[in-house]
Amino acid sequence: MTTTTETAATRIDGKVIGGEIRERIAREVAALQADHGVTPGLAVVLVGGDEASQVYVSHKRKASLAAGMESFEHYLDEDTSADELLALIDKLNRDPAVNGILVQLPLPAQISEDAVLAAIDPDKDVDGFHEVNTGRLWNGGSPPVPCTALGCVLLLQHTLGNDLAGRHAVIVGRSNIVGKPLANLLLRENCTVTVAHSKTRDLPGLCRQADILVAAVGRPKFVQGDWIKPGATVIDVGINRLEANADGKRRLVGDVNYAAAAEVAGAITPVPGGVGPMTIACLLHNTVRAACQQKGLPLPADD
Ligand SMILES: NC(=O)C1=CN([C@@H]2O[C@H](COP(=O)(O)OP(=O)(O)OC[C@H]3O[C@@H](n4cnc5c(N)ncnc54)[C@H](OP(=O)(O)O)[C@@H]3O)[C@@H](O)[C@H]2O)C=CC1
Numbered sequence: 001m002t003t004t005t006e007t008a009a010t011r012i013d014g015k016v017i018g019g020e021i022r023e024r025i026a027r028e029v030a031a032l033q034a035d036h037g038v039t040p041g042l043a044v045v046l047v048g049g050d051e052a053s054q055v056y057v058s059h060k061r062k063a064s065l066a067a068g069m070e071s072f073e074h075y076l077d078e079d080t081s082a083d084e085l086l087a088l089i090d091k092l093n094r095d096p097a098v099n100g101i102l103v104q105l106p107l108p109a110q111i112s113e114d115a116v117l118a119a120i121d122p123d124k125d126v127d128g129f130h131e132v133n134t135g136r137l138w139n140g141g142s143p144p145v146p147c148t149a150l151g152c153v154l155l156l157q158h159t160l161g162n163d164l165a166g167r168h169a170v171i172v173g174r175s176n177i178v179g180k181p182l183a184n185l186l187l188r189e190n191c192t193v194t195v196a197h198s199k200t201r202d203l204p205g206l207c208r209q210a211d212i213l214v215a216a217v218g219r220p221k222f223v224q225g226d227w228i229k230p231g232a233t234v235i236d237v238g239i240n241r242l243e244a245n246a247d248g249k250r251r252l253v254g255d256v257n258y259a260a261a262a263e264v265a266g267a268i269t270p271v272p273g274g275v276g277p278m279t280i281a282c283l284l285h286n287t288v289r290a291a292c293q294q295k296g297l298p299l300p301a302d303d
């Protein structure tokens with residue numbers, strides 16, 4: 001479902017679309033419990049006290065519980081050693097009540113991200129970051145898909161219909177967690193994909209060629225209104241936390257100048273309320289699927 005604002009563009013409501021997915025997942029979880037006595041369990045590990053990470057982890061916990069799943073949280077001190085974290089992952093890998101494991105990134109400097117991601121059982125890797133799963137993704141298989149990238153594709157299909165074939169998608173950002181997996185998923189959808197980054201020349205001119213423009217840069221209001229082709233679909237992945245207002249409330253802005261972009265775009269995601277809620281919905285989706293696979297049960301039919 002989408003709602004329009006006073007601007008030209010349709011506002012793509014990730015809260016509503018993600019909410020529909022979460023309702024479907026809650027039904028799947030209820031059926032798994034009733035038919036097989038299985039309750040999917042998600043373990044989230046947070047190292048250190050980063051404020052933004054704490055917010056995400058609490059959203060994930062609430063969403064898991066609301067869907068009827070089990071949530072196991074592990075809060076470790078900022079100065080935790082790599083060995084301590086690896087020992088916890090080993091324990092979670094062997095715990096049959098834990099079907100999905102997410103280690104919140106970024107990790108403190110003393111811990112190697114690569115070593116940690118490699119230690120997670122690929123079958124429990126609901127982030128889809130393990131190299132076995134990224135390898136499967138690029139080879140055309142069906143591993144757990146990184147949640148934010150999957151969320152972006154679901155928003156595009158909701159907005160443009162299931163057939164994205166032939167559209168030119170420009171993704172600004174090439175991280176392992178967003179840009180690269182999204183490039184893969186949009187290639188599968190038969191888009192023509194261009195991945196831009198900090199060394200890209202004439203980024204505004206390139207963006208103006210995009211039927212689908214995705215910003216995953218990490219810079220507040222980076223993409224300007226005059227970078228957007230009239231009628232294009234704009235997906236803003238960015239979450240940038242600005243200084244608090246006078247009222248003390250944190251302000252979140254995306255990587256796109258929303259007001260200017262909404263004058264030109266055909267449809268656009270807001271921040272907050274766009275991609276973020278889809279990431280969480282897709283995490284639950286991956287956890288239910290992981291539980292079914294681990295228990296030897298058929299996957300729930302998709303919506
Ligand atoms: N909504 C959600 O669920 C999620 C939101 N996010 C948000 O998305 C944003 C991106 O996250 P993430 O992918 O992890 O970020 P990274 O910092 O890992 O990657 C940023 C990318 O943007 C590129 N970039 C940086 N500056 C420029 C520039 N001036 N011109 C062109 N490209 C540039 C970088 O290029 P290069 O490779 O050359 O350095 C890099 O590829 C952040 O705001 C993050 O908070 C992230 C995950 C989930």
Ligand SMILES: Nc1nc(=O)c2c([nH]1)NC[C@@H]1CN(c3ccc(C(=O)N[C@@H](CCC(=O)O)C(=O)O)cc3)C=[N+]21
Pocket residue numbers: 055056059102103104105106127147148239252271272273274275276277279280
């Ligand atoms: N292993 C790992 N997996 C991740 O998926 C992962 C991660 N590490 N590290 C950090 C990024 C970021 N991320 C978000 C998830 C939800 C919202 C979200 O729900 N955002 C809300 C607002 C949240 C708020 O109020 O702060 C919204 O956009 O409407 C945002 C960002 C997942 N990430």
